[in-house]
Structures are given as C-alpha cells and as structure tokens.
Amino acid sequence: MPDTSDSGGLTVGRAAKLLGVTVRTLHHWDGIGLARPSLRTAAGYRLYTAADTVRLHRVVVYRELGLDLESIRAVLDDATADVPAALRAQRAEITERIERLRRLGTGLDRMIEAQERGMLLTAEQQAQIFGPDWDPEGPVKARRLYGDTEQWRQYAERAATRGPKEWQAVADRAARLDHALGEAMDAGVEPGGPEAERLVERHREVFSAYFPLTREMQVCLGRMYEDDPGFAAHYDGVRPGLAGWFRRLVDASARAHGIDPDTAEWR
Incomplete structure (x- = not known):
C-alpha cells in the first residue's frame, strides 16, 4: 500500500x-x-x-x-x-448476460457471413428450396456486383435471420405470385386496370423479402425481367411472353403514380 x-x-x-x-x-x-x-x-x-x-x-x-x-x-x-445469496443472484445474472453475449456473437457472425455471401444456405439446401436450375453462386455474384449498395446491406440483414424454413416461405410466396401472374395473363388482364394494379402491388410486397422496393426500382426490375436472358427464361417458362407482359403492367402502374418508365432510375 x-x-x-x-x-x-x-x-x-x-x-x-x-x-x-x-x-x-x-x-x-x-x-x-x-x-x-x-x-x-x-x-x-x-x-x-x-x-x-x-x-x-x-x-x-x-x-x-x-x-x-x-x-x-x-x-x-x-x-x-445473506451475502452468499446476493452473490449467487449476481452469478445468475452474469451467467444470463454471458448467454446474451454469446447469442449476440452468433448473430454478428451470421451478419458478417450474410454480408459476404448473401445467403446462409448450402448448395443442396438452395437447390431443394429454389429448384435444380437455381445457381448457388448467384448470391455471391450479386455480392460482387451490388455489395456496396444500400439494398445489398438490407438484403444481407434479412438473410442473416433466415434458415431453410424461412427461405422456403419466401420461395413459396414467389411461386404463388408467378402462378397468379400466369393465370392473369391467360385471363387477358390489361395494364392499368384494377387487377393489374393489385398484381403490381403484390409483386412489390413479395419482393420486399429481399429489400424495400420503390416504384422506380420496380420499373428497373421490369426491364431486367424482360431483357436479362436468365430472368426472361424464368418468366417465359411460366408463360411465353410473361416477362414482357408483366413489364407493361409495371410501366402502366408507374405512370399512374407520376413516374415516367422511360426515365426511371434505381432509387
């Protein structure tokens, strides 16, 4: 001393x-x-x-x-x-705190991995959920293209909380939307009508499983669905010409909300 x-x-x-x-x-x-x-x-x-x-x-x-x-x-x-009782109570609290920190550490590990990989599923799990034509390297490729964007960060935050069950629910909602789009096209639904608008809104809602989708972003996606060979093949596999038809629905909805599809940007 x-x-x-x-x-x-x-x-x-x-x-x-x-x-x-x-x-x-x-x-x-x-x-x-x-x-x-x-x-x-x-x-x-x-x-x-x-x-x-x-x-x-x-x-x-x-x-x-x-x-x-x-x-x-x-x-x-x-x-x-009762000093021992007070210390035991504190020991229990510390044990609980350690467990909370352990869970936090696990969550941070998943967040880091999701930011780097996109989807925390094995290739086998992805094929089982999204089908044999799914490219398990797709999320990694997307990371290289879009990893510096706010949308990728939002997507990764959602992906970090999802396992096979949650991703299966996302895939099921998307499949139901594809089916509804195919049926609507068969039924002759025209761009700009009430049913077309409901389908466009439903698409934005389903897509929000990845990140929030603005109307301008949706217009850009509509272009990509039609122009990108991979996306076009998917939608045209549901119904021939579906990609172009859905793009027209999206463009008409955008115009109704004051957006010019020809000048829409990813924002």
Whole structure:
C-alpha cells in the first residue's frame, strides 16, 4: 500500500490511484455515505484511514462483480444480509448476460457471413428450396456486383435471420405470385386496370423479402425481367411472353403514380 500522508491517512487522490478509480467516484461514494474518509488534516482535507481503505477495496470488488451501490451497502453494513445469496443472484445474472453475449456473437457472425455471401444456405439446401436450375453462386455474384449498395446491406440483414424454413416461405410466396401472374395473363388482364394494379402491388410486397422496393426500382426490375436472358427464361417458362407482359403492367402502374418508365432510375 502506498505511503499515507503525514496525518496517518490517504488523500483522496492517492486513494483513487491505489484503487484504480477516479477522484470523482470517491467523492460520489462519500456523498452517498457508502465509503467516507474518517480523518481530516489541519487544513480540512479528507483522509482515508487503513480501515477506510479496506472498505473501499471491498466496494471496488463488489462493484466489479456487478452489484449496484445499494446492494453493496447492504452487503457491507447489514449484519443480517445473506451475502452468499446476493452473490449467487449476481452469478445468475452474469451467467444470463454471458448467454446474451454469446447469442449476440452468433448473430454478428451470421451478419458478417450474410454480408459476404448473401445467403446462409448450402448448395443442396438452395437447390431443394429454389429448384435444380437455381445457381448457388448467384448470391455471391450479386455480392460482387451490388455489395456496396444500400439494398445489398438490407438484403444481407434479412438473410442473416433466415434458415431453410424461412427461405422456403419466401420461395413459396414467389411461386404463388408467378402462378397468379400466369393465370392473369391467360385471363387477358390489361395494364392499368384494377387487377393489374393489385398484381403490381403484390409483386412489390413479395419482393420486399429481399429489400424495400420503390416504384422506380420496380420499373428497373421490369426491364431486367424482360431483357436479362436468365430472368426472361424464368418468366417465359411460366408463360411465353410473361416477362414482357408483366413489364407493361409495371410501366402502366408507374405512370399512374407520376413516374415516367422511360426515365426511371434505381432509387
């Protein structure tokens, strides 16, 4: 223990340095009556005796264990206090906190992996959910193309929380939409009508499983569905000409909402 002052005690500054706390902390403990210095110098400066310093050490130990100051006061001052019970309760709380941190760590690992890979499924799981024609490298390729966008970050945040069951639900909703689009095309649904508008809104809702889709973004997707060979093959596999038909529905809906499809941008 450091030397005491000439008056036989530790100054507040020395005590703070000894305990690894701030002077402000010691002043606070003094102010609430938790640990007060017992001596004063002739000039009025407060000094901690050896007994005071022992109490301070005990306060620091219990505080580092996570006890709040009132619990520490009870442990130190209440002769009837059940100290083992208080410590067991604190041990249980710490155990729970460790488990929360473990879950947080696992969640962060999944978030990191989702940001890097996109979809946290094996190739076999992806084929089972999305079909044998699905490219399991598709999410990785998308990461290379779009990894610096806000939409990729939103997609990855959703993907981090999903396992096979959740992705199956996403795939099922998309399949039901494809079926509804095919039936609507067969029924002669025209762009701009109420049924067409419901289908366009349903597409935006289904697509939101990946990230929020604005109307302008939807117009850009409609172009891609028609122009990209992979997307066109998918939709034309549902019904020949479906990709072009759906694009016309989207463009008509955009116009109804004041958006020019010819100048729409990804925003």
